[in-house]
Amino acid sequence: MNVLVTESGMRFAKGYRFELYKSLKAKGHTLCFLDQNISDTYIDDEGNKHIPLSYVVSRENRNPFREVKFISSLRKIFQKEKIDCILIYGIKIIPAMSIAAKLAGVKKIVSVINGVGNLFMGDNLKIKTLRLLALPTLKVAFSVCSEVLVQNQDDLEMLIEKHLVSKKKAKRTPGSGVNLERYPISPIIENNNFLLVTRITAAKGISEFIEAANKVREIYPNANFHLVGPKDESDKSIDWKEIESAISKGFIQYHGATKDVASFIKESRIFIFPSYYREGIPRAVLEAMSMGRPIITTNSPGCRETVKEGVNGFLIPPKNSSYLSEKIIWMIEHPEEVNSMARESRRIAEETFDINKVNDIVIASLTGNNL
Structure with missing residues (x-):
């Protein structure tokens, strides 16, 4: 299958999820990545396809017209590249990515909540306004996802309690994990x-x-x-x-x-x-x-x-x-x-x-x- 992996930063970092990419490729899947730091599509040494994204993802973007334009551009990319599955990391880009994937006919859409960040922190006017705008969009986004993977129990319970995601779709994972071989046990030093x-x-x-x-x-x-x-x-x-x-x-x-x-x-x-x-x-x-x-x-x-x-x-x-x-x-x-x-x-x-x-x-x- 043709699998696209995308993250909030939209900057491909070789090795960041190396173990996951390696496992997917070992099972015969083709990997694609969106990257806003490149201008032309290319295939890297490991056979992964890198697709340029001209849209610059901003943490502060709240313009609905820009989001609609972004979704439209993503839908075209997903259809052109014949994406079968999409794996989305980062709550900020889940709405646009998942909705675009659904419109493009992507068969499997999986979102990963690796922390809800500032969206659920604080009760000042700015945060309350942001939540008021974001939560309905997130609810729609989660509804089109095949599964939503949540990396800690607090976030899982909160998302279900707020009726943003159903118990049937939500699944718990213990974070992103750690490579025990890359970070081997090391004798503890005596210095404080x-x-x-x-x-x-x-x-x-x-x-x-x-x-x-x-x-x-x-x-x-x-x-x-x-x-x-x-x-x-x-x-x-x-x-x-x-x-x-x-x-x-x-x-x-x-x-x-x-x-x-x-x-x-x-x-x-x-x-x-x-x-x-x-x-x-x-x-x-x-x-x-x-x-x-x-x-x-x-x-x-x-x-x-x-x-x-x-x-x-x-x-x-x-x-x-x-x-x-x-x-x-x-x-x-x-x-x-x-x-x-x-x-x-x-x-x-x-x-x-x-x-x-x-x-x-x-x-x-x-x-x-x-x-």
């Missing part, structure tokens, strides 16, 4: 190096990370706090003066973006993820678990599914640097328990988040049981 890997935006808990680092270093000045991740130029919520001040004072070390997350995890003792963004299940947390690192994260959707309290880490209230610093200090003062938590993180990754198990669910939904 604490690591946060994330896109640099306020909702990821950057301020709380900095505040906790300051509090901890007052008691344990040899504790080191490392922040890794790209800047989000479109996000105005982050206070870069706060980050620059923390760097200059030595509270944290900022390493920028990286393509080698594993090397930073290897040199860490504890992985911290104080996000209050509505995650699917954070990929960086799963990677740290796979490499055998205890986790401190928030008791919020997506994040809470990675931690068994007191077993492989701790869950803290969102937006609370005091709780975060308390748990960090506890881990500094209880090295033997931390070593046990490290082993438990790897065990949980193996049992629950193995990417092969997750991909089997996705492929079964996309192509049916006749694999």
Whole structure:
């Protein structure tokens, strides 16, 4: 079958879902990708087809006329390329992609909710207006989908409760999974190096990370706090003066973006993820678990599914640097328990988040049981 995979960013990143693509190709399916960074169609070295998309997908687009035009252009692409199945990642593009696929006669439409993001966060006028416009469209989109895969239990229950998707179509997956071989277990280091890997935006808990680092270093000045991740130029919520001040004072070390997350995890003792963004299940947390690192994260959707309290880490209230610093200090003062938590993180990754198990669910939904 001719399978098209598309994501919110519309930028094909080789290797991002490499294991899934490899499994689909091994089963004899042809893969296509939409890419707004290219101007001509081409076939890559692995036989995948890349199709240019002139429409620029914007997070802030709320113009219904542009959406109608987008849907029309997508329908033409799907018909021209004879797409049999479409796999859609990202709640922002699900309406346009799924409706266009239905109009084009695509046989199987599967949407993946890898976090509902800002749509269900906050109750200010802007967010309420956005929800008022988006929810009816999402309901229509889900109705034309063959299946809707949701990456955490909180989002699954919420979407069903709000009657956006039926119980019959909704299915739970444990995040996107993690490649246990690409992120092998690594001996936990003795130095108190604490690591946060994330896109640099306020909702990821950057301020709380900095505040906790300051509090901890007052008691344990040899504790080191490392922040890794790209800047989000479109996000105005982050206070870069706060980050620059923390760097200059030595509270944290900022390493920028990286393509080698594993090397930073290897040199860490504890992985911290104080996000209050509505995650699917954070990929960086799963990677740290796979490499055998205890986790401190928030008791919020997506994040809470990675931690068994007191077993492989701790869950803290969102937006609370005091709780975060308390748990960090506890881990500094209880090295033997931390070593046990490290082993438990790897065990949980193996049992629950193995990417092969997750991909089997996705492929079964996309192509049916006749694999």
